[in-house]
Amino acid sequence: MSKINKLMLTGVTSMALIFAGCASSSQPAQTPSEGGSSSAASEPVTIDWWGWAPGYKEAAEAFNSSHDNIKLNFEQITSGSQGGYDKMMTAVDAGNAPCLGQVGSETFVNFLAQGKLEPITQYVKDDVKSQFPDAAWKTVSLNNEIYGIPVDSGTMGLFYRADLLKKYNIDVPTTWEEFKAAGEKLHKADPKKYLVNLPTDAYNYSGYAWQAGASWFSTEGDTWVVSMADDANKKVADYWQGLVDAGIASTFPSWDAALNSAWADGTVLTEVGAVWTAGILESEAKDSSGKWAVAPMPTWEGSDAVGNVGGSPNAVLKGCKNPEQAVEAAAWLSTNEAGLTPMIKEGALYPASTTGQELSIMKEGREFFGGQKIYEVFSAESAKVNPNWQWGPLMTTTSAALGDGLGKVSTKEGTVYDALKSAQEATIKEMNTQGYSVK
Amino acid sequence: MSSTTAPKRKRAGYMERQALTRAIPFMIPFALLYLFIYLIPLCYALYKSMYTVGRSGLGISAPEPKFTGFSNYINVLTDPVFMSSMGRVLLIGLIQVPVMLILALVLALWIDMRTTVGKRFFRILYFLPYALPGVIAGLMWSFLYAPSLSPIVKAAEAIGIHLDFTSGNVLPFSIMNIMTWAWTGYNMIIIYSSLQSIPSEIMEAAAIDGLTGWKASWKIKVPMVRPAIILTAVFSIIGTAQLYNEPVVLKGVAPNLSSQYTPIMSALSTLTSNYNTSAAKSVILAIFIGACSAVFFAVTREKEPTK
Numbered sequence: 053m054s055k056i057n058k059l060m061l062t063g064v065t066s067m068a069l070i071f072a073g074c075a076s077s078s079q080p081a082q083t084p085s086e087g088g089s090s091s092a093a094s095e096p097v098t099i100d101w102w103g104w105a106p107g108y109k110e111a112a113e114a115f116n117s118s119h120d121n122i123k124l125n126f127e128q129i130t131s132g133s134q135g136g137y138d139k140m141m142t143a144v145d146a147g148n149a150p151c152l153g154q155v156g157s158e159t160f161v162n163f164l165a166q167g168k169l170e171p172i173t174q175y176v177k178d179d180v181k182s183q184f185p186d187a188a189w190k191t192v193s194l195n196n197e198i199y200g201i202p203v204d205s206g207t208m209g210l211f212y213r214a215d216l217l218k219k220y221n222i223d224v225p226t227t228w229e230e231f232k233a234a235g236e237k238l239h240k241a242d243p244k245k246y247l248v249n250l251p252t253d254a255y256n257y258s259g260y261a262w263q264a265g266a267s268w269f270s271t272e273g274d275t276w277v278v279s280m281a282d283d284a285n286k287k288v289a290d291y292w293q294g295l296v297d298a299g300i301a302s303t304f305p306s307w308d309a310a311l312n313s314a315w316a317d318g319t320v321l322t323e324v325g326a327v328w329t330a331g332i333l334e335s336e337a338k339d340s341s342g343k344w345a346v347a348p349m350p351t352w353e354g355s356d357a358v359g360n361v362g363g364s365p366n367a368v369l370k371g372c373k374n375p376e377q378a379v380e381a382a383a384w385l386s387t388n389e390a391g392l393t394p395m396i397k398e399g400a401l402y403p404a405s406t407t408g409q410e411l412s413i414m415k416e417g418r419e420f421f422g423g424q425k426i427y428e429v430f431s432a433e434s435a436k437v438n439p440n441w442q443w444g445p446l447m448t449t450t451s452a453a454l455g456d457g458l459g460k461v462s463t464k465e466g467t468v469y470d471a472l473k474s475a476q477e478a479t480i481k482e483m484n485t486q487g488y489s490v491k
Numbered sequence: 492m493s494s495t496t497a498p499k500r501k502r503a504g505y506m507e508r509q510a511l512t513r514a515i516p517f518m519i520p521f522a523l524l525y526l527f528i529y530l531i532p533l534c535y536a537l538y539k540s541m542y543t544v545g546r547s548g549l550g551i552s553a554p555e556p557k558f559t560g561f562s563n564y565i566n567v568l569t570d571p572v573f574m575s576s577m578g579r580v581l582l583i584g585l586i587q588v589p590v591m592l593i594l595a596l597v598l599a600l601w602i603d604m605r606t607t608v609g610k611r612f613f614r615i616l617y618f619l620p621y622a623l624p625g626v627i628a629g630l631m632w633s634f635l636y637a638p639s640l641s642p643i644v645k646a647a648e649a650i651g652i653h654l655d656f657t658s659g660n661v662l663p664f665s666i667m668n669i670m671t672w673a674w675t676g677y678n679m680i681i682i683y684s685s686l687q688s689i690p691s692e693i694m695e696a697a698a699i700d701g702l703t704g705w706k707a708s709w710k711i712k713v714p715m716v717r718p719a720i721i722l723t724a725v726f727s728i729i730g731t732a733q734l735y736n737e738p739v740v741l742k743g744v745a746p747n748l749s750s751q752y753t754p755i756m757s758a759l760s761t762l763t764s765n766y767n768t769s770a771a772k773s774v775i776l777a778i779f780i781g782a783c784s785a786v787f788f789a790v791t792r793e794k795e796p797t798k
Binding site for chain 1: 657
């Protein structure tokens with residue numbers, strides 16, 4: 053045992069030496085904010101950071117080359133819903149979690165409910181606070197306590213094959229009604245083409261409910277209200293079921309290679325998704341580069357509201373020994389040009405901070421979209437995102453059940469509305485088991 | 492009487508004790524591993540399964556665990572989703588294990604025959620799928636099953652046949668096919684190595700008595716390799732009950748496959764939000780596997796005297 057300790061000790065000291073070496077060789081850039089300047093000159097504090105979004109690794113490198121006092125140690129993990137969140141939560145229990153973790157805003161309440169996050173309000177300085185809109189802070193706060201630093205938001209839009217819509221003489225739809233009519237026209241012209249794909253991923257679907265104001269969760273006093281199967285949700289579900297039944301929407305599994313190739317070869321002509329969908333299209337449907345364009349999300353009659361999917365704050369995980377430095381690093385990543393640029397370039401993230409939104413790269417055209425300045429669209433749209441959306445405390449259960457149900461639409465074993473009903477049932481059942489007050 | 496046996500017993504006891512003290516150092520590595528990766532986690536799961544996530548109201552803070560005895564077990568045993576996952580592996584096991592073992596036995600007997608040519612080639616050929624990691628095998632079969640990618644589906648469509656490997660009713664059989672493909676060779680090798688130990692004089696004697704070919708294999712070889720067959724059967728029962736890799740990989744192309752398709756998938760699905768339920772599910776699965784194996788052993792042992 054003592055041998056192992058000794059080994060680990062030498063390992064740690066040699067690592068510290070390596071870090072010290074790195075620090076001394078890098079040019080001493082501006083030391084950000086005042087903060088814990090006591091250790092700035094001596095040994096750097098190492099902050100571990102787990103995430104999966106494209107561009108994070110490069111952002112961490114950019115951070116390290118401009119900081120002597122903090123060393124950001126990024127580790128790429130599998131995406132949250134694919135097991136990354138399990139890994140983080142287990143690590144918190146085991147006491148070896150990183151200080152910073154990418155926790156999607158949809159799972160934030162879930163992490164809070166498990167007691168896996170560290171309150172950091174006291175470390176968030178006013179000059180950091182003022183760089184984000186209030187809505188962004190809302191996604192990482194509970195009862196006036198802040199638990200993370202926002203990185204991006206997931207305003208939705210319509211991604212479409214400009215060349216093919218033109219070929220079939222279809223105007224870019226601006227409402228869901230027009231969208232359906234466009235689909236009918238396409239189906240008539242070529243029944244083997246689809247206008248859009250029904251997602252099997254619960255969160256991708258949630259954006260459609262979000263836009264329509266069809267809330268899933270709300271609170272009444274001390275009680276949770278689950279309303280995934282209410283009338284507003286039925287309306288959205290029936291709309292999508294109608295698209296599938298009419299042969300307008302395909303039913304490829306979300307994230308599957310089949311969907312990627314359907315985008316690339318023009319089998320599926322549009323995708324209604326969050327801004328970061330641009331990054332996915334760019335990497336997974338490379339062959340169709342230059343043929344895509346972006347328009348605002350189709351709207352429901354009488355409302356110009358837009359949906360949102362995702363946005364991943366960097367949460368400070370429970371047990372973090374250097375929360376102050378973790379906040380400093382996270383704030384830098386979300387507001388500094390050198391940190392944000394790779395995230396925007398690689399992952400098409402839309403920065404949550406106003407400073408980020410004003411960067412020059414946000415005004416550049418993207419090659420994949422024929423040089424279109426897509427962020428101009430999203431910047432205008434982000435103001436219309438429906439602000440009243442609440443996530444539930446057991447999203448892992450909810451999303452798994454909804455995903456299972458949505459997966460049954462393709463084989464006609466169930467409808468979209470059935471999926472919502474069974475997800476509501478599973479959620480309420482598990483909430484009751486755990487003792488939540490719910491109705 | 493007693494005066495003569497007592498010292499003997501004493502000596503025997505002493506010898507035993509000495510053997511034991513000598514054996515202990517050799518047992519320590521195993522004992523430690525057994526303790527740390529088997530017994531302690533098992534006890535921890537048992538302990539956790541007796542507690543419930545204690546929440547109230549909105550529950551937006553770390554829960555306080557409450558001791559509730561067997562309430563998790565009652566919840567799990569009355570949960571239709573979990574119970575149908577148990578039923579599913581039972582169904583898969585009842586069909587797939589016999590089919591696979593019969594196949595493995597026939598292949599082993601065939602390769603063991605004196606008249607068979609290319610023994611070594613076929614032995615490796617059948618064993619090859621086992622060398623592939625389960626996840627890779629799953630990915631490969633996913634590709635062959637995927638409705639929009641599969642060359643098999645496309646070829647069948649070209650001649651007017653509609654094939655669907657991923658619809659709800661067909662999925663168990665698609666999974667059985669992957670399992671059979673992956674594990675038949677492995678079981679064949681175990682049975683085959685047992686066949687190799689049958690002395691050639693026995694088969695020669697049988698041949699002199701006029702018993703040759705498949706008949707000789709069935710009447711003499713099969714009874715002699717019965718322990719190996721029972722061993723492969725128990726391994727297969729355990730493996731099927733713990734089914735995980737194949738369905739998880741298949742879910743990528745078959746989103747209608749439930750995220751709680753098998754008991755292990757079900758236990759994992761509640762791991763982070765409700766560890767206690769997951770623990771109870773794991774314990775129930777362990778008991779189920781233990782019971783299945785015990786029943787199987789009992790059934791196969793009974794027959795022995797009648798031989």
